[in-house]
Amino acid sequence: MQLTQHARLSVAPMMDWTDRHCRFFHRLLSRHTLLYTEMVTAPALVRGGALHLLRHDPAEQPVALQLGGSDADELAQAAALGWQAGYREINLNCGCPSDRVQSGSFGAVLMEHPALVGDICAAMIAASPAEVTVKCRIGVDAQVPEEILPAFLETLSQAGVRRVIIHARKAWLQGLSPKDNREIPPLDYPLVLAMKAAFPQMHISINGGVTSLAQAAGLLDEGLDGVMIGRAAYQRPADLLQDADRIVFGDMSGGRDPFEAVQAMRPYILRELSEGVRLASITRHMLGLFAGKPGARVWRRILSENAHRAGAGTEVLDMALDAVNAAAVPEPQQQS
Template sequence: MKKNQSHRLSIAPMMDWTDRHCRFFHRQLSRHSLLYTEMVTAPALVRGGALHLLEHSPAEHPVALQLGGSDPRELAQAAQLGWQAGYPEINLNCGCPSDRVQSGSFGAVLMEHPALVGEICAAMIAASPAEVTVKCRIGVDDQIPQTILPVFLETLSQAGVRRVIIHARKAWLQGLSPKDNREIPPLDYPLVLAMKAAFPHLHISINGGITSLAQACALLDQGLDGVMVGRAAYQRPADILQDADRLIFGDTGPGRDAFAVVDAMRPYIRQELSKGVRLASITRHMLGLFAGKPGARAWRRALSEHAHRAGAGTEVLDMALDALHASATPDTAAPA
């Protein structure tokens, strides 16, 4: 794999999902895919001193930190803290439509203020050696994407940004829930492709509605620089990541199947349990590991029923694997 090609396939930052346990788990499936943190707000870091939100393992790399905020000085300070914590990429969230994010005047609402975003990015770039990237929508509310998106990208480019992830949907800040905003506004892949043609010097990744590795490969073949996958990578991690190193990155090294991933997680789980972490905090990210395979439901049920119990350890993995095998194997015993 060529150096710095991890952005060809990335896993989206998702609140309450892509925590450090999730990222470590995903890393066991793919050595090269770029992983993102959940969004961390600049005020929490700068004013709240919540530096524990930056904790991660070197084993998670390549990994990027996503920040939320709207104050250039504060975001510059947060970017510096992120760099000092070991993140080589700092991503600015200009795409989240939740009410909580809107009330803080950041996320997707920033698309209404391109000049401010340019100022923010320039300040972040000046604050540390970390690469500053932006994740955005194609527009919000009554904006015309074909008009606003080129202006937005040009502003980012002039500020010094060289890599942008575009969620190929509008965000409706009024009238749609965050969940609906991920599904109802129509996808516009052709517009994102047109932006790549209009801004060839920008590295442009596409996000939104990508549900398979084959679809990701097809989008790369159309000339996009990267593909970001969200919920599908969380709900069906093996389907998206198990063959990614070979198909996306050209890595001819041996991959891991789902059973090998379970074994690879055991030392990490023991280490985290010794720190007081509850088993369910880790295994909740592993529920979809066997999605679509025989016995997957039994695997999920066993983890869900037993991992939350006090004192639960890696024996729960064994119970879940036994349940999976028992459910997947038809009963061949002869009738009495």
């Protein structure tokens, strides 16, 4: 399956969330969904030599590397390093509104400098065989999305970019926190659909406000090429990923249920523990596995209270699973 096919459904890059442990876990729930790293800054790789940030398990594939930065030469070098590390897609962050990226003049700030973005993308494309993609907003601050977005996409297209993920909200660089930027600016799905009609040659995915597979399938039916899901996929991973292969990709073999996913994580957890990783670093990404199901609260509580303890191992998972199973068994009714 080509990357463009995997991109029918993807899990968004999310800082502090979609690390390598999270991605390994998500891959156990869906074989086909495209996964993304947390944003890695080009300066960290090129100037800081932090190549450990590129570490990933081959089992995570298909997985894309998201880069942040604003220097074309540096991003080109970082893209080449990503390709060498095994990533076949390199995504440029043009959508993050955090103070950190604003101070570095990248992320959503780049939407104010489309010519620079075009130069960056052209340099990245020339630097390696990896597919270069862009994740952006519909505009920032006082920009008029209906004017800025088509011009921005035209610049990307001329630079050689063929796949774009559009977060269907504006980013307000002044006055809103990153959290508020994910929730307060109104969604504009019709504009993203209009961009697909205006740029039929581009693969356009939509991001923002998608909370179910049914909603994702509906957006695909409307003509979009892909749907990217963020917080819902992290907070309710089984709900969003367990049936993704069947519903989105037509693979009727089915995904793992939550209990099977926990068992499949055991060898990975044991390996990582042997290398000095703390259990909580892995299980924190699994807290929402039983969300909406009997035992969800006790599962979260047991992992939260015990996984961080020194020497904690898979016995914590056993204890949590036993509690989930107990919660799922109805209590016997007493005779009157």
